Structures are given as structure tokens and as C-alpha cells.
Amino acid sequence: MKVLLAVDRALSRVEGWILIALLSVMVLLSFVQVVLRNVFHEGIIWADILLRHIVLWIGFLGAAIATSEDRHISIDAFARFLPDRVRHAASAITHLFAAAVCGILAHASLTFIHNDLASGSEFLPGIPAWYSEIIIPVGFVLLALHFVIRACVKVAAAAGRGTA
Numbered sequence: 001m002k003v004l005l006a007v008d009r010a011l012s013r014v015e016g017w018i019l020i021a022l023l024s025v026m027v028l029l030s031f032v033q034v035v036l037r038n039v040f041h042e043g044i045i046w047a048d049i050l051l052r053h054i055v056l057w058i059g060f061l062g063a064a065i066a067t068s069e070d071r072h073i074s075i076d077a078f079a080r081f082l083p084d085r086v087r088h089a090a091s092a093i094t095h096l097f098a099a100a101v102c103g104i105l106a107h108a109s110l111t112f113i114h115n116d117l118a119s120g121s122e123f124l125p126g127i128p129a130w131y132s133e134i135i136i137p138v139g140f141v142l143l144a145l146h147f148v149i150r151a152c153v154k155v156a157a158a159a160g161r162g163t164a
Helices: 001-041 047-068 084-119 129-133 135-158
Strands: 123-124
Touching: 001 047, 001 135, 047 123, 047 129, 047 135, 084 129, 084 135, 123 129, 129 135
Parallel strands: none
Antiparallel strands: none
């Protein structure tokens, strides 16, 4: 269990650093774009497209971090009334189901990227679209991994071998 939690923390730390870097680039690029448009009546042609793709990356990395911290969207209206062990077991099942859904979505997004590769589409001139879209399957795999780790933590808590 300690190894899983260490992997989870390390992965979250890397995701956090990438998230900070992307958010910094996004803020800086947006600021430069506003200044260029308002002062010089010009702009960077590709900036808006790049910003949209950065938002996609930030969304997936933020979701992965939220899942790692067990702060992902959940409805626990009924779970509050369950005994601790049953609540942890139900939570583990929910996390495993979410991991399975993320796995299916990762597979579907790989098909999407494969089709983009075959078509040769570009998101910026000279840059293939899959460079920016690769976060979709990677993001779903990260989510699935974090959900599986959370499920293991909940199973350990339900068995009385740890806290969740």
C-alpha cells in the first residue's frame, strides 16, 4: 500500500508541475495577446488555438490531481448513512467502476488519435494535431490509475488495515 501511495504522490507532483507550467504559459500568452491587440492592433495568429489546447491539457491534469486527492466529483448523499466499512467498500466499487469507464474512454480516444494520424491533420501549421490531443488518452489513463489507487486505499480501509 505504501508503494502505491508513493507512486500516487509522485505522479501527482509531476502532474502539478506540468499544470503550473502550462497555466503560466497560458497566462503569459493571454497577456501578450491582449497587449498586442489593444496597443498594436495586431495579434499572434496561432495563440488562440494554442490556448484552447492548453485548456484541454489543464483540464485533464486538474482532473487527475483531483482524483488523486479523492476530490473528484462524487455524490455521497446515501454513503453518509452507511457504516465506515460498508462506505469504504462502496467507494472502492465506485472508484473501480470509474477506472473502467476511464479505460474505455482511453481506448476510444486512442482510436480518435489514430484517425487523426491517418488524416494528417494539424492543429498549428507544421504541427500534427495528435501532439496536442495525446493528453486525451494519457489523461484518461492517469485518471484510471488514480481511481485504481484510490480503490485500493478504500479496500484497505474497509478491511481495517489503513485509513482512507
